[in-house]
Amino acid sequence: MVLKIELLDGQRHIRSDFSCGKDSLDTYLCKQATQDLKRKVATIFVLVDHPQMLVLGYYTLSAYTVHISALGEEFAKHLSRYPALPATLLGRLAVDHGQRGKRFGEFLLMDALKRSLDTTSQIASLAVIAEALDGEALRFYLRYGFRQFNQHPMKLYLPMKLVAGLFAR
Numbered sequence: 777m778v779l780k781i782e783l784l785d786g787q788r789h790i791r792s793d794f795s796c797g798k799d800s801l802d803t804y805l806c807k808q809a810t811q812d813l814k815r816k817v818a819t820i821f822v823l824v825d826h827p828q829m830l831v832l833g834y835y836t837l838s839a840y841t842v843h844i845s846a847l848g849e850e851f852a853k854h855l856s857r858y859p860a861l862p863a864t865l866l867g868r869l870a871v872d873h874g875q876r877g878k879r880f881g882e883f884l885l886m887d888a889l890k891r892s893l894d895t896t897s898q899i900a901s902l903a904v905i906a907e908a909l910d911g912e913a914l915r916f917y918l919r920y921g922f923r924q925f926n927q928h929p930m931k932l933y934l935p936m937k938l939v940a941g942l943f944a945r
């Protein structure tokens with residue numbers, strides 16, 4: 777089995793058996809993802825085992841804006857006072873239930889962060905934003921350095937400077 781992260785291809789990748797335990801994330805992958813890709817609402821990257829082509833996990837990325845007041849003071853004080861600031865939304869991240877604990881979640885997260893960072897050489901983005909569906913997801917993101925939004929503790933951000941630091945080592 778060879779693992780690869782690829783842009784979702786509705787014809788080649790097998791998604792029908794994907795189940796991460798959260799209905800909204802399963803339904804999204806099977807029913808909505810290719811539409812979002814086509815309409816440029818989100819890019820969907822899938823972790824696939826070759827040659828079976830089964831989807832073992834996925835994440836989505838989109839352009840996003842964030843209000844400066846949502847961010848922590850320490851981070852915000854270095855930013856320009858524009859009403860809306862550019863960011864990258866890691867909208868969804870999920871690993872199939874049967875594949876948990878194999879560091880696939882971490883692998884997908886690091887790939888999403890690296891891709892977000894690489895994109896900043898063309899389109900500026902000051903942070904990666906994630907939304908946690910529940911307490912477990914929140915703990916997952918917090919362990920990788922994400923910080924909670926001021927008024928919305930289930931919404932998190934990781935400053936792009938910290939992302940750059942991760943990959944500078």
Ligand SMILES: CC(C)(COP(=O)(O)OP(=O)(O)OC[C@H]1O[C@@H](n2cnc3c(N)ncnc32)[C@H](O)[C@@H]1OP(=O)(O)O)[C@@H](O)C(=O)NCCC(=O)NCCS
Nearest residue numbers: 796869870871876877878879880881882909912913915916
């Ligand atoms: C969260 C999720 C992506 C983690 O995937 P995974 O492949 O099982 O996680 P990994 O094997 O990569 O774990 C990496 C580290 O995170 C920890 N971790 C994994 N899931 C965790 C969770 N729910 N809460 C806290 N820590 C978690 C692991 O213990 C491991 O830590 P270690 O470095 O001390 O060993 C997966 O559980 C999932 O798909 N959950 C349902 C969907 C979801 O909640 N998505 C997140 C936001 S929408």
